Amino acid sequence: MTRDDLIVTEQSHVGRARIVAASAATRAGLPLERVHLVSLAATELASNLLKHAGRGVFSVVPALGRLDVVAVDCGPGIGRIEDSMRDGYSTTGTLGGGLGAVRRAADMFDVYSRRGQGTSVLARWHAGPSPLPGGLRIGSAILTAPGEVECGDRWTAETTDDSVTIAVSDGLGHGHLAARASDAAISTVAAHPELRPARILELMQPSLASTRGATVAVAQLSPAEGRMRFCGVGNVSTRFYADQDGPVQRIVSRHGIVGVAARPRPSDSAYSWSSRSWLVLHSDGISDKWSNTDWPGLFNHDPATVAGWILGQRGRGRDDACVVVIAGGGGR
Numbered sequence: 001m002t003r004d005d006l007i008v009t010e011q012s013h014v015g016r017a018r019i020v021a022a023s024a025a026t027r028a029g030l031p032l033e034r035v036h037l038v039s040l041a042a043t044e045l046a047s048n049l050l051k052h053a054g055r056g057v058f059s060v061v062p063a064l065g066r067l068d069v070v071a072v073d074c075g076p077g078i079g080r081i082e083d084s085m086r087d088g089y090s091t092t093g094t095l096g097g098g099l100g101a102v103r104r105a106a107d108m109f110d111v112y113s114r115r116g117q118g119t120s121v122l123a124r125w126h127a128g129p130s131p132l133p134g135g136l137r138i139g140s141a142i143l144t145a146p147g148e149v150e151c152g153d154r155w156t157a158e159t160t161d162d163s164v165t166i167a168v169s170d171g172l173g174h175g176h177l178a179a180r181a182s183d184a185a186i187s188t189v190a191a192h193p194e195l196r197p198a199r200i201l202e203l204m205q206p207s208l209a210s211t212r213g214a215t216v217a218v219a220q221l222s223p224a225e226g227r228m229r230f231c232g233v234g235n236v237s238t239r240f241y242a243d244q245d246g247p248v249q250r251i252v253s254r255h256g257i258v259g260v261a262a263r264p265r266p267s268d269s270a271y272s273w274s275s276r277s278w279l280v281l282h283s284d285g286i287s288d289k290w291s292n293t294d295w296p297g298l299f300n301h302d303p304a305t306v307a308g309w310i311l312g313q314r315g316r317g318r319d320d321a322c323v324v325v326i327a328g329g330g331g332r
């Protein structure tokens with residue numbers, strides 16, 4: 001297993017980004033002519049990171065019947081097109097040549113940019129039907145710790161008839177052994193997505209006993225019922241917005257490490273979920289010091305663009321980092 005992300009700081013990384021994206025596109029089952037489009041877009045996105053910011057994160061996420069490429073930087077921002085971008089997906093406006101090519105190559109394109117702060121660009125290709133129920137939207141961005149080939153942070157979204165169970169696992173430390181711990185956590189979710197989050201975490205305890213352990217957060221969304229259930233162990237950061245324009249509610253996980261020591265049973269908490277609700281989960285490779293109110297209009301964008309932005313702005317750069325963002329759906 002090789003990493004699907006890199007930090008772009010020099011010209012040779014542009015070619016590397018293209019290879020990473022094309023390889024993920026092939027694994028995602030995209031036909032060859034679409035793999036070429038991914039390669040072309042990846043080259044433009046990585047070049048843009050260098051040209052406009054000198055440095056940026058290039059993160060490829062093959063999941064949920066699609067391939068997402070997220071390119072984020074903390075550069076000067078794309079002030080010139082900021083106005084045309086404000087309402088979300090760009091359908092008009094004059095982008096720079098590079099981004100225009102990306103927009104034409106991708107099935108979906110989104111950009112969030114703030115002058116003097118940076119830019120998050122999403123390019124998406126559909127590889128099959130979306131498995132998500134009730135109009136839910138999920139996006140993620142991941143960055144592996146420097147020098148590692150495997151990411152110890154992992155996430156999954158497993159669907160049942162009318163719900164989706166999402167987990168973020170941060171294996172202790174980084175590298176191969178951290179990845180093995182998170183593999184065990186993710187496998188447990190995949191095997192039992194219909195169980196309640198607290199029960200899934202209980203089942204993880206023996207599965208992770210032979211590993212280093214992990215901190216894990218599990219959220220279960222039933223859009224038709226207008227409900228979210230949550231249970232977490234350890235320091236995966238969790239922010240819930242009942243309404244995207246409303247206040248944040250920080251959801252606190254129980255202290256501990258899954259797989260390391262038997263603890264009292266965790267229990268689920270329940271929240272109302274609507275088409276305007278958002279949930280942001282991230283590992284401690286991202287600084288917890290942020291507020292969406294610092295970034296006006298962010299929640300008008302795709303969850304993957306949002307995940308990339310948070311990773312770009314608050315990633316610590318020393319550890320694995322994973323952000324998962326969930327929005328909307330049927331609900332009430």
Ligand SMILES: [Mn+2]
Nearest residue numbers: 170173319320
């Ligand atoms: Mn970590």
